[in-house]
């Protein structure tokens with residue numbers, strides 16, 4: 001298959017990411033067992049499951065943080081199982097930064113600008129042109145507005161409230177021009193008000209992108225996800241939209257130890 005750089009495609013494949021018989025063993029313990037998942041282009045696809053189900057392990061396999069014991073990961077029609085993480089990021093598959101990766105003492109605008117610069121990969125000399133810097137500032141401002149941080153552009157990241165730090169994290173991810181965004185528990189540790197804000201902004205930024213997210217909050221999953229894969233003991237227990245999986249007796253059993261309707 002041809003090497004198609006991000007953005008050069010005219011007809012995107014209906015499946016942007018696929019795992020084939022993916023497996024991860026830790027010293028004889030199988031944390032991910034023969035998992036086959038297909039992520040549709042343009043969808044929000046959530047991974048859920050009870051504690052220890054294998055969500056983090058699966059996510060770390062997708063983002064090349066862990067090497068699979070066997071199986072394949074196909075992104076945009078290409079086998080990326082053994083690709084370098086940097087190469088995959090260049091092709092538009094981007095894991096959201098952890099909060100700690102945002103530069104705390106730089107402003108929201110500067111943080112987004114640094115991410116924008118990374119996608120351009122040109123020399124420092126180039127940045128000394130004021131016109132280019134102005135353009136970057138404009139794009140940084142537009143990105144901040146997309147996540148409702150427009151009025152916080154000059155605020156240092158460290159001074160932003162928790163929910164807005166996560167919004168900044170999403171802004172810096174968007175600045176890297178992802179086709180596929182991987183979000184690891186985007187609402188973790190948030191107040192219910194912040195959960196609502198971040199849920200809204202994820203919905204807003206999905207346009208033109210695909211999102212794969214691990215999320216514990218079932219309310220978030222029910223309002224955002226087009227497709228949900230339920231993992232349990234390293235295997236796919238169920239898959240489908242929220243109504244389908246939430247009424248699946250095996251899912252109820254795994255979550256609540258009961259098959260009574262919730």
Ligand SMILES: Nc1ncnc2c1ncn2[C@@H]1O[C@H](COP(=O)(O)OP(=O)(O)OP(=O)(O)O)[C@@H](O)[C@H]1O
Pocket residue numbers: 026029031049050051052053054055056057058
């Ligand atoms: N590095 C490792 N070495 C050995 N076992 C591991 C390792 N990482 C994960 N596991 C085991 O794999 C299983 C799946 O763990 P994982 O963290 O992926 O689950 P999870 O669904 O993300 O759980 P949680 O919701 O509690 O974060 C667990 O039984 C865990 O103990």
